[in-house]
Amino acid sequence: MFTKKLMLLRFHSHFLTPPYFFPKLLLSSTSTLSFRRITTACSAAVISSHSLSSTSYGPSLQKGTLPLKPHQNPILNSAINPPQQAQTPENGDEIPFEEDHFTRVFEIAAIRVPSERCFELEGRIRGHLLNWPRVSNIARVPGDEIDEEVQGLLMEDKGLGTEEENEVEKAVSRRIYGKAEGDGEELSGVLYRDKLAKEFNARGFVKFRNLAKISRPNRKKKRRKEGQSDKESRGEEGEKWKGRRRSVMVEVIEECEGEGENVGGDLSGLLGDEFKGRKWRGSTRLLLLDETYAGKKFDELPEAVKAAFMEGSSEATKSSCELVRCNLTLSYDYWSNDEVLEALLPKDMIIPSAFETVGHIAHLNLKEEHLPYKKVIAKVVLDKNKPKIQTVVNKIEAISNDFRTMELEVLAGNHSLVTILSENGLRFQIDLAKVYWNSRLSTERQRLISCFTSDDVLCDVFSGVGPIAISAAKKVKRVYANDLNPYAVDYLERNTVLNKLERKIKVFNMDGRRFIEAIFSSETHPVTQVVMNLPNNAVEFLDAFRGIFSYKTRERKLTLPMIHVYGFSKAEDPEFDFHERIRVALEEAAVAVEMRRVRAVAPGKWMLCASFVLPEKVAFSKSNVDCK
Structure with missing residues (x-):
């Protein structure tokens, strides 16, 4: 197994002062660069992602790599043809910075496990998982979910789910509990409590016998149109989320351990090109491991993580666990308001993170040092607080008139200052420009x-x-x-x-x-x-x-x-x-x-x-x- 090396385009931790908001490449100040100096700069920027992660724990804009565009070398292109630094428009109509500059890719390791075992294993090895803020330790595998009819055919091909095996499970259940489910007679109290303890999962006990439904009501099911199938109904609901950008994405780039033989042959003709050369393992999930385990072999992992590979109820379950390499992509939407402003504003400037919320309006009170960056600050505040915040304003002067009204400047969003807000169970309609x-x-x-x-x-x-x-x-x-x-x-x-x-x-x-x-x-x-x-x-x-x-x-x-x-x-x-x-x-x-x-x-x-x-x-x- 090899440790994958990634090309890292290193950016300065802070952007240029106005009117420029583009990152600076750390190159020599000499305007004329020889090809030898360019090669030296490129080789210095080629580092492994796990060596960079040792500087600090957790996600950061100073770590990771930029997403590589196809057929493009970012180091050479930036060195030979540095990007033109655009000036921020005075009217503030255009976007003052590019959101793509905040996308970072991190190389991590993950364990691919059956979906039915992911919650159990997560609880056992939680201390060895990624545990990053706003990032789930469990990720879905793209293209791994298949219709139940197709899944049943694939499971039968593997010799799983047959009637003989079901009979064996019922016989074992009768030997352990005295009765199998569906026989019509309830288990005794002792056996029933033991059964509940074995069925406990992350969602709580399953099928309490005498528990009233008092915790939370069921969600209202949307009525389907007449003649509409479940798949069509789910498809319409999915249309609402097509325009929503994903802030965290996980992509498998390499399968390292536990892959075994390609049992079942090539499934690309049946399931699509995503399964070319792969066997069907059933529905699986990814348990994202700690960033310090990126690039390590199976023998270098802790014993608790190794045990996840070795334990299982059957040989098929054991073989379905494997160690994979993943790319974790964090987009602009992932980073918090303070993290983005810290990268945009000068190093010694205080981050204006606090603001007053009045209905859909964010009321800033910027200091004089923040005024050259007011459009940038307003855009970040608007992006990070949507859809609750739709307008960002700044107070121009102190209150000096008898009516106690404020001179406000709209920096981002719509220009409507009429809003309705709630306070202590009451509703108030106000016009912030007049009251x-x-x-x-x-x-x-x-x-x-x-x-x-x-x-x-x-x-x-x-x-x-x-x-x-x-x-x-x-x-x-x-x-x-x-x-x-x-x-x-x-x-x-x-x-x-x-x-x-x-x-x-x-x-x-x-x-x-x-x-x-x-x-x-x-x-x-x-x-x-x-x-x-x-x-x-x-x-x-x-x-x-x-x-x-x-x-x-x-x-x-x-x-x-x-x-x-x-x-x-x-x-x-x-x-x-x-x-x-x-x-x-x-x-x-x-x-x-x-x-x-x-x-x-x-x-x-x-x-x-x-x-x-x-x-x-x-x-x-x-x-x-x-x-x-």
């Missing part, structure tokens, strides 16, 4: 709502499209929701109808101070909870609560509301800084505040939530400010 939404505050919103009771009346001063107001409406008695942005109010009304909560929510479109005065001066339901989720300047609206009950007498029993106000702080002690701003806005020194850090929005900048009961002295103050 504000932050999915990262979902946990904080849920925590806040857990503080409310069924007797509360909520006043949401800056509600937006209603993530807090609509979620709270399912729990509290009544909700008053307000926002200054007319587009946000429009989507708020849509979302109340979408979630069938329009009867419990009253929507307003006015300034925050006017809204606070209007709600507390009305003789409707007394407000017990106030939410002010405008972190940029919500504290400035607290002065609207000064003297909010000045027109009422103190003898009357009034409920002082619990106020939840959000804000940002860049101070060394953000809690103290935020507390001071609250006391200044209320003009009251004695304010008991429960402070909580929500999240860090930037280095040294915290978002905080302060919860406190409105002081009675502030509520009955006579110095109420005029509403603006």
Whole structure:
């Protein structure tokens, strides 16, 4: 047996900086290369695949080989005629890099075993299998599955599956268990448990006698058209997957051990050219071995792997196990988002792997160093998160307007920013170009709502499209929701109808101070909870609560509301800084505040939530400010 040598075209671990995204060949910087130098570069690139795999474990873009095109030598063609480095178009309409550059071929060893034994052997030698992420240890053999009628004929030709052998199996079963299956009498409890233990496989016990079907329902079978056969029905289902690209492919390139004699003759005339010169072994599977076993002979394998060849119930089963050489191809779809961007971006650049998901939109917040690569980053994010993500956008500037809307640039995908998303069992329709939404505050919103009771009346001063107001409406008695942005109010009304909560929510479109005065001066339901989720300047609206009950007498029993106000702080002690701003806005020194850090929005900048009961002295103050 020989160790197959592969030609490896070595690529630099990182691509050129913009505007070029093509790999560099590691050649001399001298422009004029002699044929001797080309030959030296080629011989240096000819290495065995298993020697390269010793550098690091697992799949990597720095390992493996590129797929060879027929009648083409990639080393000589690249050395003599290096590829022209294409410039990335400024409009970004074209693809900024070639996906084929990320295809890698790895030479590995595998054990070819009968399909009925693959799960059993996988459990026994799992530690010696490939165990790569997103790659199954069991692979199908192309062209190995044949119709049952043809398989029955081939098995009869081998002398297997005859009536005499079936009678022998039944006789042995009667000797072991006392009864054979189909005799009409059930086995005893002891023999039945022993039978179950021997039939255990990867899918669980087979045919439990008294087990109710409570684990999971059966999949709904698709109705076939009248007169349609099973094969035609399966063919229509397979049409849906024709356009889907396979990220992992396994191909047998050499059969090394255990092939034996070609019993059964040439089957190419009966089964096709795929079986030319081969014997029929029945349905088989490939157990992919660890990458360190590539190129090794049978005698060099561990004892646990050798035992898989030697054990079997019959000589036919033993001869059907063999050691084969395979090519494992990993395409662009296999590699993760970070692995592709690590190869495309410069070496010292931070990989922008985190983004916010809003429905079908991926919202990036790229730094200045990432902007020259924004189209490349967006394409990779879109490719690796389809079909959930259909649009990739980037925030151009910080939020600076009164409506809290963001300037967004569509980098990849469709240009529709209207989407529907789900949060805590509720559905929200939004237009990300006209309203504000932050999915990262979902946990904080849920925590806040857990503080409310069924007797509360909520006043949401800056509600937006209603993530807090609509979620709270399912729990509290009544909700008053307000926002200054007319587009946000429009989507708020849509979302109340979408979630069938329009009867419990009253929507307003006015300034925050006017809204606070209007709600507390009305003789409707007394407000017990106030939410002010405008972190940029919500504290400035607290002065609207000064003297909010000045027109009422103190003898009357009034409920002082619990106020939840959000804000940002860049101070060394953000809690103290935020507390001071609250006391200044209320003009009251004695304010008991429960402070909580929500999240860090930037280095040294915290978002905080302060919860406190409105002081009675502030509520009955006579110095109420005029509403603006």
